[in-house]
Amino acid sequence: MTDHQQLPQDKGLDHTLELLKEGYYFIMNRSNKFDSRIFETRLLGEKAICLVGEQEAKLFYDNEKFQRKKAAPSRIQKTLFGKGGVQGLDDQEHRHRKAMFMTLMTDDKLEEIRRLTREEWRNQISDEKHEVNVYEAAKQVLTRMALRWTGIPFKKEEAEQWGEEFSDMFEHAADIGPKHWKARWSRQRAEGWLEDLVQQVRKEKVEVDQDRALYQFSLHKDPKGKLLKPYIVAVELLNLLRPIVATAVYIDFAVLAMHDYPTEVAQIRGDNGRQFIQEVRRFYPFFPFTAARVKQDFIWNDYEFKKGTLTLLDLYGTNHDPVIWDQPNQFKPERFNDWKSNPFDFIPQGGGEFDIGHRCAGEWITIDILNETVNFFSKEISFDFPDQDFGYSMNDIPTLPQSNIIITNIQTTH
Numbered sequence: 001m002t003d004h005q006q007l008p009q010d011k012g013l014d015h016t017l018e019l020l021k022e023g024y025y026f027i028m029n030r031s032n033k034f035d036s037r038i039f040e041t042r043l044l045g046e047k048a049i050c051l052v053g054e055q056e057a058k059l060f061y062d063n064e065k066f067q068r069k070k071a072a073p074s075r076i077q078k079t080l081f082g083k084g085g086v087q088g089l090d091d092q093e094h095r096h097r098k099a100m101f102m103t104l105m106t107d108d109k110l111e112e113i114r115r116l117t118r119e120e121w122r123n124q125i126s127d128e129k130h131e132v133n134v135y136e137a138a139k140q141v142l143t144r145m146a147l148r149w150t151g152i153p154f155k156k157e158e159a160e161q162w163g164e165e166f167s168d169m170f171e172h173a174a175d176i177g178p179k180h181w182k183a184r185w186s187r188q189r190a191e192g193w194l195e196d197l198v199q200q201v202r203k204e205k206v207e208v209d210q211d212r213a214l215y216q217f218s219l220h221k222d223p224k225g226k227l228l229k230p231y232i233v234a235v236e237l238l239n240l241l242r243p244i245v246a247t248a249v250y251i252d253f254a255v256l257a258m259h260d261y262p263t264e265v266a267q268i269r270g271d272n273g274r275q276f277i278q279e280v281r282r283f284y285p286f287f288p289f290t291a292a293r294v295k296q297d298f299i300w301n302d303y304e305f306k307k308g309t310l311t312l313l314d315l316y317g318t319n320h321d322p323v324i325w326d327q328p329n330q331f332k333p334e335r336f337n338d339w340k341s342n343p344f345d346f347i348p349q350g351g352g353e354f355d356i357g358h359r360c361a362g363e364w365i366t367i368d369i370l371n372e373t374v375n376f377f378s379k380e381i382s383f384d385f386p387d388q389d390f391g392y393s394m395n396d397i398p399t400l401p402q403s404n405i406i407i408t409n410i411q412t413t414h
């Protein structure tokens, strides 16, 4: 018997099917039912603790209490993350690898992200076009931008194929059946291609810009002073390429927001784009939650956490937590006018610190891509929204507007 409080328990043998059915609402539904920001459930045959809220995020990002080793399910590793990448590392090894990513996030390199995004949107929609599928166009724009930014040589006609493979990894990560296998196959192909490229860079058989990720990752040394294995470099390059292309999901939602909240478009034109983008990242669903394991036994708020227990932090739920957000289910960019954020309240891309924690390495890149894109759509082109299904489901992960957002009668205005 324990003297500590019992965690509210989601009764039943396993709740994986409910997770698939309830999608983004799975943790919130139970948190509301138990009137508790912490509860216990069972997923994929094991006990899991679920957390939602700011204080709970603070707990989750405490490196003394949680670790990432073996936190991601194997099927997600084989599609979304890859094996041996930064997401699954801890402590000194994690800090060292994360620094490899964060040294790319300089003002100059972010400025280049903005310039390349602008250029590639202009290339994509250079002439008047009758109809554009925004999601598909965004993936193509971002694939070319990401390959250029990382310094990866490619032929123009190959870009679309690479874009499809990068997309398979995040579009079908949680699927079962043939789509899952397609995602695995895409990852294997992309890793193989990048591994070869890394070997060529090391043997100086290909000319590459030394300032770019391809070169820097290829020659990066681990804490023991050894070069990373080529397949690990490939996994980490995909940790840049894949999520840059995944930003197409937010782009699609940003254009949906331009349709659903037309008064806000005037605000963007008046240079209030940043608040609009932050609200897109808060309001629309993308990553439902993130996972870690208890590093060592500890007590928190009189609840016992046992070493090794899988623990999920609800990112979507925390971004819709009424304790943090006034009218969380309303789209209100002005809430960010005077917003004083801390590392644990606004967490669409994870919380905590960038350098010592697992917060998304590409958060600034994401904001810059969205900024340029929203500027392009609101200031450089005019277009119409034909009739289409603007709805999106809350149980597909990741979800998208049913129609992918189609725009017609596109004219450049500059």
Ligand code: HEM
Residues within 6 Å of the ligand: 086, 087, 088, 098, 101, 239, 240, 241, 243, 244, 246, 247, 248, 250, 286, 287, 290, 291, 315, 348, 349, 350, 351, 357, 358, 359, 360, 361, 362, 363, 365, 366
């Ligand atoms: C589409 C927008 C994006 C979303 C929604 C997103 C979301 C996330 C989330 C939820 C995490 C995990 C946080 C955690 O487990 O605590 C993460 C980690 C990461 N993201 Fe992103 N991300 C996005 C864009 C990017 C971009 C553009 C890049 C790189 C250019 C990137 C690179 C990474 C890396 C390397 C990690 C692992 C960090 C670590 O484990 O220390 N992400 N992202």
